[in-house]
Each structure stands twice: as C-alpha cells, then as structure tokens.
Amino acid sequence: MQHALRERALRLLAHREYTRQELSSKIAPLAESPEQLAALVDELTASDLLSDQRYASTRINSRAGRLGDARLAHELRVKGVSTELVQAALAAGEDELTRARRVWERRFGCQPIASVADATERARQIRFLAGRGFSAETIRRVLYTNSEE
Secondary structure: OHHHHHHHHHHHHHHOOOOHHHHHHHHHHHOOOHHHHHHHHHHHHHOOOOOHHHHHHHHHHHHOOOOOHHHHHHHHHHOOOOHHHHHHHHHHOOOHHHHHHHHHHHHHOOOOOOOOOOHHHHHHHHHHHHHOOOOHHHHHHHHHHHHHO
16 A cells, blocks of 8 residues: 555656645545655655745745745645745745836836825726735835825
C-alpha cells in the first residue's frame, strides 16, 4: 500500500504544485494510517518534490497580474501556506501599486475622473479594485494619482 500511496502522490505532483496540506488531503483516503501519510509527505518535502515555498511563488506569479496582496495572501493561507512564506513570496514579487495600476488601466483605460461629478464611477472603480484584493491605500493612490495627471 505504501507504494500505491507514493505513486498517487507523484502522479498528482507531476501535474502541478501542491502544498503539504493539499497533497495530504488528496492522498489521505489511500493511507493506512496518519503516520504513514505524514512520513510520505515528509519524505517528499525532504527530497524537494513538495514545497510550500515553491507553491507560493508559483501561485503568486500566476495570479499577481490580476489580484492584490490581500487576496493572494488569503488564497495561500487557505491552502495551508505559513504566514512567513506568504510574506516572503509577496515581497519577492512586483509591488502592489504597480499591479493595481495595470489592472485599473486594463479595465478602465486611462480616463481621469472628475472629483465630485463622477462619484458613482469612482465608487464603482473602488469596488472593482477592492474586490480584487488591493488595499485601501493602494486604491487611493491609483485613483487619486491618475485623476490629477
């Protein structure tokens, strides 16, 4: 049974990166005991076939072009990545303000917004960026910097 468990884990890892938590939950039904499962996950981690750090970097690289730091961090924590690894992966990537500007420009173009006349439009843009997980400070800097240019 140990061989079948290892084969299943390697087959899963061949398709994409997994966190320790994700892989454990996927292969748990095949394990004879929790100790067997933990030993396999530890072995895969020691041989660098399974890495939460690599998963975090890969996930951030693939999703950072559309999402803010808060949303990325939440997604990683839900998958079982430690807070320290999340912070390190976010710090290694492109800064949130640059990404937010790119997302905003792609969605709304470079249209300046009059401060009072277009309050409804400004609120819509704020909701859009907030829904993507960008911080309030980043949203303020994107909208107010662009409206003054």
